[in-house]
Every structure is written in structure tokens, then in C-alpha cells.
Amino acid sequence: MATFTLDDIRAAADARYGSTDIEIDPETTVVLRNPLRLSKEERTELAALQDKLDGDDQGDVLADAIRLVAKSKPAAEKLITQLDGDLALLAQVFESYSKGTQAGEA
Template structure:
């Protein structure tokens, strides 16, 4: 059997389950944590929001609210989530694009 080191395992995990870093254009970065790296309560709430959005019986305003809450849940800090949401403002396509890019590297079911 092959052998490896813990550092190599951590590097492989980071490559596969890394965070999404968003350059804010002012020299700062907002980090969205991979869902698998979230504390259990935040991960459960994220899954609940995803389920509510897939139901299809949710009002548009509630959908946007859920999407905004999702950004807040996955941001590395509340301050980062707030900054990103303030920068996005009412630009729903930008909000959707952030979450689509986030979703490409963060799948709850892969644990």
C-alpha cells in the first residue's frame, strides 16, 4: 500500500473542498467556506434553505431572502457576508452567480 503524509492529505482536501474567495476589487477578499467546513448548525440551516428553494412553492421575495441568508451562512465571518451582500445590493443575477460558483465547489452530499 502507498504511504502519504498528513500535509499531502490536507493539500488534496483543500484542492477538492476548498473555499471560494471573491476579490472585492478594493484589495480585500470575501471567503465563502465550503459547506463541508461549516459548523454543523450552519450546514444544517444551509441544507434547509436549499430544500425550501427546491420546493417551488416559495414566493420570489422569500427566495431572494433565502439566497441572501445562504451567503451569510457560508461567509467566513458575518462581516464578510454583510460586505458581499451590500456590494451585490439588489442585483439578483449577481447573487445567483455567486451562489452558482459557490455550488460548483461545495456539495453537501459529498461527505
């Protein structure tokens, strides 16, 4: 029988369901939390935002999704400001986030 410590379980969860981190500059890294690390309400809101991605306001929806999943709201705002409304960049951030979390989703 195998015995695990709670620290072992936490380390395994962090490795499998970790965040997607985007470095803006040497002082700022935006941590985008894995959907399994969001609250139930946040997961529901994220799903609703993803359903809106086919609409006309894709840039706004992607920015809202980044704000929602970011661990730090000020860091999220800094990232969104740096992206300057560029839909291709917003989409790339969200795609990187989505690919990074696929293995961890149930």
C-alpha cells in the first residue's frame, strides 16, 4: 500500500492542474488559474463567456475571461492593457490558456 502526505497530493495537483503563467515584464507575471482551481461560480461564468465567443464582441469576451481566471486582477488588467485590444493577441493568450488546461479538465 502506498502512503502519501498531503504535501505530496498538493504537489501532484499543482503539477497536473497548474496555472498558465504569462510574464509581462520582469516584475509582473499573470497567473491564469486552471478551471478546476476556480470556484463553482467562476467555472459557470467562464463557461458562459466561452459560449459568447462566437459573437461580435470577441475581444471584450476574451478580456473578461482573462480577468476572471487571473489570480491577480491588477496583473490581468496590465496584461489586457499591454495587448491593446489586439484580437489576435487576446485569442492567442486564451488559446495558450486553454491548451495548458486541457489535460487537467474533467
